[in-house]
Amino acid sequence: QLTSDTCCLVPQVIKSCAEFIEKYGIVDGIYRLSGVASNIQKLRHEFDAEQIPDLTKDTYIHDIHSVGSLCKLYFRELPNPLLTFQLYDKFT
Numbered sequence: 001q002l003t004s005d006t007c008c009l010v011p012q013v014i015k016s017c018a019e020f021i022e023k024y025g026i027v028d029g030i031y032r033l034s035g036v037a038s039n040i041q042k043l044r045h046e047f048d049a050e051q052i053p054d055l056t057k058d059t060y061i062h063d064i065h066s067v068g069s070l071c072k073l074y075f076r077e078l079p080n081p082l083l084t085f086q087l088y089d090k091f092t
Helices: 012-024 037-048 058-062 064-076 085-091
Strands: none
Touching: 012 037, 012 064, 037 058, 037 064, 058 064
16 A cells, blocks of 8 residues: 555556556456557557546456556666666575
8 A cells, every 4th residue: 555655656657557456457467468569558658648547448447468568568668677786686
């Protein structure tokens, strides 16, 4: 659960995706299976335009993997990894 102190540190795309997946993501392989590329790009474009898309549309309810894929894409494209190179040896 996010507190009011941490909500500003979490990007909106991650916050929205995480809330949606917690509510609707009770499916096998939510992060293992890829979503439909066009849905992922549409979501990405909306978040890039600083809009918060309506994730409860049938399109995303029926293709929940797109929301998980967008979340993975966000982390993959970070300029620096979430688990930094300096800490890699400690994690392994």
